Amino acid sequence: MDPNDIEAGITNITPYIAQLVGKITNVEVTDELKKAVAKNLLSEKHNSLQNYADKFFVSIPEEDTELFKIDDYARQNSFVWQKIVDRFRKLLDSANVVxxxxxxxxxxxxxxxxxxxxxxxxAWLIRNLDYxxxxxxxxxxxxxxxxxxxxxAENVYINENGELDSYSYDPAPGxxxxxxxxxxDNREKRVFSIDxxxxxxxxDISNGEYPGWSKAEVTSSEKFKEFNVGKDDDIKIFELTKIEKEKNGSQRKGYAVEIDANNSDGYEKTEKLIKQLQEKNIEITSYRIKNMGDKDPNQQFKKILKALPNNIQHLELFFSPRATxxxxxxxxxxxxxxxxxxxxxxxPLLDNWSINPWAIKGVEWVNTIDYNINRENPQTVSRIVFNTLAFEESDIKENSNDKFERINLxxxxxxxxxxxxxxxxxxFGSGxxxxxxxxDNSYPTRLDFSRAPSIKSLKGLIFHDIRKQNNKSRKLKNLKFFNDKPYFQLKTADLDQGQLDKVMALGEPEPPRTEIQFSNGQExxxxxFSDSNTLSTSALSNLDVLITLSKISRKIQIPKNANALKEQLKNYGYDVTETSEIDDITFN
Known part of the structure; x- marks a missing residue:
């Protein structure tokens, strides 16, 4: 880790290592090894080539009958049919099949x-193959x-030469x-470890349960009854116990406080309860807050999160998709x-899910394992995928030597x-x-400044690795600015070296389309422009990108008597009008 990054507070307090095993550079491929692999692909696994085919065709008549037609079966069960045929198709379509x-x-x-x-x-050819x-x-x-x-074996197939191959390959064990x-991560990073x-x-996620752990409600127990929480306010306290004892005979346990933000009484009691537990020196292992923003997308949680202990073992927050x-x-x-x-x-894949990187400054491990997608059940509980970074106006230090230092960090x-x-x-995951x-790792390709109104371009922001020059720079597919009026107001200087023409992913394949958005949408x-200065070559380039990617009109308003700017913009094909309505855009 770079000492400058450590000093800036942007490294993990417990450095995370993603790659735990080495790579095999070369294996001696003997005849015995090839035979063993071939046997495994052919008949050793339940889904190997011969076993899968035999099980498939044993229930299907060899010829059409009054009740069974092969063509009807193939059409009605196209996915299963194509899966079996694809294992042999290259050979079946070859004269070599005979x-x-x-x-x-x-x-x-x-x-x-x-x-x-x-x-x-x-069907006839597959039945009659000599394995x-x-x-x-x-x-x-x-x-x-x-x-x-x-x-x-899961994806084995026979090529046109009658040779064994596969659409997928697994690394060697270990x-x-x-x-x-x-x-x-499951064993060491989780507080409630699982195998x-x-x-x-x-x-299990919704119920706060973990394989290998028992869970018992203790809200009304002697230890917690004085806090007067329970059924009416949907605040519950549980004790989780590791079923398997440790080698020394001890048993791991932990208390979990669960809060349902849908219950207004519980919501109001939460901050008080957290403070009381700390005052009584009762160690709580886990806090779980459910239905955040479900009834009210504008529900405020800053005071509750602020009230949490400064040292937390385990924190689970459940956000409503209505309150991203x-x-x-x-x-x-x-x-x-x-x-x-x-x-x-x-x-969990909504574009509007965003995160300020500083929010996890002190987090050792963010759980990204519990990922579940189910098209048949859109209410499936899953960890959120964040493809959008977001910053606040408070991240901009206007009176500092480098007002964007915090954002750049x-x-x-x-x-x-x-x-x-x-x-x-x-x-998309790691490289x-x-x-x-x-x-080479994937990264969030969207950037949201809708909570930072003073930012009007990417000027002064850093999208390359200042320490390791060989690392690829980052490109944005989506950029959002704050705006609450019909016209997006900025200074001409905002576009000079504004980097829209360098950082936006121009000319890259779709989807998604590379675009710039405003917080008020198509309004x-x-x-x-709030000033009369003419635009530099860089500013003109960035203006063109801003208008093209946002798909707004080429209408531009400028201050009265800004004749040089007016003439310049007209020469570049913009529809220019003068206005005396220039807003104060100072936010700090």
Whole structure:
């Protein structure tokens, strides 16, 4: 870690390591190894080539009957049918298939056996394949094997040469970067540790339960009854106990306070309860606040989050998809939190989900494992995916030597310093070397300044790695500015070196479309300059990008008697009008 980043407070207080295992550079591929892999692909697993096909066709008649038609079955079960056929299609469509058929099928096929449909042909050929002839790995499979990756039985197929190959490859046992990391996070990073590399299911998340832990309500117990909370206010206290004892015979336990923000009585009591528990020196392991903003999207949570202890083991916050404004999280900035989970009972992929990087300054681990998407049930509980970074007006220090220092440090935290953590990897995850080659990691591609009204462009902001020049710079697919009037007002100097023409992802493939938005949506119809200075070449370029990506009109308002500016803009094709209505845009 760079000492400057440590001093700036943008490193993880417990440095996170994403890549826990090494990489295999070369494997000696012996005949015995090739035979073992081929056998595994062919018949060793329940979903291997022969086993899967045999199980599939055992329930299907060989010929059409009065009650069963192969073509009808293939049409009605197209997904399953295509899955089995795709395992053999390359060979089935090749003249070479005859060399892999059993007798007498091979002779029949050579003699021109006819079929009523392609589905009947495929079914007959697959039934009559001689699996004992599939003993050779493809050149592709051997190449991956030398690199330490084995073809998987789940996606095995036969190529046109009758060789075994696969659409997917797994690393050797003990060298799977992803599953090793997930197992470590579940075991060591979670406060309530669990085994394996899977996340919790939606019900466990919603109910505050963990595999391997028991849970009992203790709200009315001797220890907590004095606080007078319970059923009427939807504040509950639970004791969680690890079922399996530790090696020394002890048993891990922890208290969890659960608050339902939908209950107005409970909401009002929450701040008081948190303070009382601290005054009584009662150690609470976990705080869970559910339904944040569900009844009232404008519900204020800053005072509640501010009241939380400065040292928290475990914090779970459940945001309503109706209230994607997570600005209250900034109150966590100066707290030390071992584990933070940010959930929603709705769409976790909404573009409007945003996070200020400073909110997790003191968080050791943000839970990104408990991810659940279910198209059939849009109310599935899942961790939120943040593809948008957001900043507040308070992040701008107008009287400082570098007024954007805090924002730039926040960007650096998210884009590079802590970019090996899932919370700052946007929608697509890490690269191949997440800890040392941050530039190849995914990152949040959206930036929201709708809570920072004084920002009018990207001038003065840093989107490259100032420490490691070889890391790739960051590009934005979406940028949002604050505006509450028909015209977006700014100074001409805001666009000089405004970086819209350098940082916005221009010319990149869609979707999504690269765009600039305003907080009042399509109510913004044009641009207004508050001064009379002419535009530099850089400013003209950024003005063009601003208008093009926001899809607003080319209408521009300027102060009266700004003749040089008026002439310049007209020469570039803008519809210019003069106005005496210039707003004060000072926010600090």
């Amino acid at each position: 060399n892999f058929l059993k007798e007498p099928a091979a002779t029949e096929y050579k003699n021109g056996k006819q079929f009523d449909s392609i589905n009947k042909k495929y 004992s002839k599939f003993t050779t790995l493809s050149g592709n499979a051997e190449k991956f094997l030398r690199e330490g990756y084995t073809a998987t 060298f799977n970067v992803v599953t090793t990391r997930l197992e470590r 394996g590399y899977y996340g919790r299911n939606p019900d 404004n997570t600005s209250s999280l900034i109150e966590l900035e100066n707290k030390k939190i071992r584990e933070l989970s940010l959930f929603t009972k709705g769409n 926040g960007l650096r935290m998210a884009y590079y310093v802590r970019n090996n953590e899932g919370i700052f990897q946007g929608s 191949l070397n997440p800890d040392i080659n941050e530039g 913004t119809i044009g641009i207004k």
